Amino acid sequence: MKQARFLDSGTPPHIATLVLAAGLAAMSMNIFLPSLATMATYFGTSYAVMQFAVSGYLAGTAVIQLAIGPLSDLFGRRPVMIAGIALLLVGTVICALAPNVLVFMLGRMMQTGVVAGIVLSRAIVRDMVPMDEAASMIGYVTMGMSLVPMIAPTLGGVLDDLFGWQASFVALFVVGIATLLLVWRDLGETNQAQATSFGAQFRSWPQLLRSRRFWGYTLTAAFSSGVFFSFLGGAPFxxxxxxxxxxxxxxxYFFSIAGGYMLGNYLSGRYARRFGIGPMMLSGNIVNMVGIAAAFLFVLLDVAHPFAFFGPISLIGIGNGLTLPSANAGMVSVRPHLAGSASGLGGAITLAGGAALSVLAGAVLTPQTGTVPLLVVMAVTVVLAIAATEYVRWVDRREGELEGRSTDD
Known part of the structure; x- marks a missing residue:
């Protein structure tokens, strides 16, 4: 494969381009979160209905990923990435101008196209480098990407206070245009073994679904990120x-969890090649458990300050930063020739679980219950993540580590 040259669409992309493409997807997910209550009032609807802008968006991205992966294996990463960002821009305009909540939700569903930035950044990295190096590089990509969710909710909250909730979508549109221009100039095609047909890609799914390792890595990613999605569904309330x-x-307060995610991804980028992806996944989930346990402790001590909840939960950012790069690298390395499909299918499963947990977290909270129901949902989810990690490590101990090759496990 050619050496990457910045702003040369004939070579693989610079890592900064992958960071921004993935970051745009993260920005579209969370920039407006501090405005959910304001938006519910504006549209004359309940918070539970408005929360569908989060859970419905996650469900929509889960569905669209089922097509993004195979499409990129068939037509290439570059055209699918560009189309996904263009779809975001159209949806963002609809959201900003929506006269009612139904039109707004239609715009949100169109915005899901930008998930191509996350799905294809993983596949592009796997196109370029072997598995252990992919875990490290994905860690650096997501470390840079985590700057966006670190800043976006804070920016969205300030824009809401100054100009109203629509200002967040104006900001998202401007950033989307800039990212589209960068991707157009810098993202060269990395898929050197494009599939023969769209149907052939779907027919290849049994190869993935029969793989115990694929399920181990995917469920680790699903439950680990599910802890965060539970937080995402309940934290605005x-x-x-x-x-x-x-x-x-x-x-x-969202700044703290995103800062933790950045730190965790930095540690993944630095140490994944040294320690391997199994230990990295396990250590991240242990950190998640420690954060939730600390938040429970503050509840038992009857500490009512917001930091008693948001402070310990910032450890979830660190935990996911440690776990997810390795889980995603393993997911797309089980069948390297199906990296795009694996990223899309695995991502769809992950986000479908995230959408369900987001709805559950929003449903169990009331002013009377406090934060306890949310913490219980998060604790159960992290226990399942640890179980999935231990399962894939058990497969590795029995059959040998993956080492970036296609397997028939």
């Missing part, structure tokens, strides 16, 4: 209803 935070103040 916790912040605005239980702790009475303003949109800008809530955005600042």
């Amino acid at each position: 916790v912040g605005t209803v239980i702790f009475k935070l303003s949109p800008s103040a809530l955005g600042l």
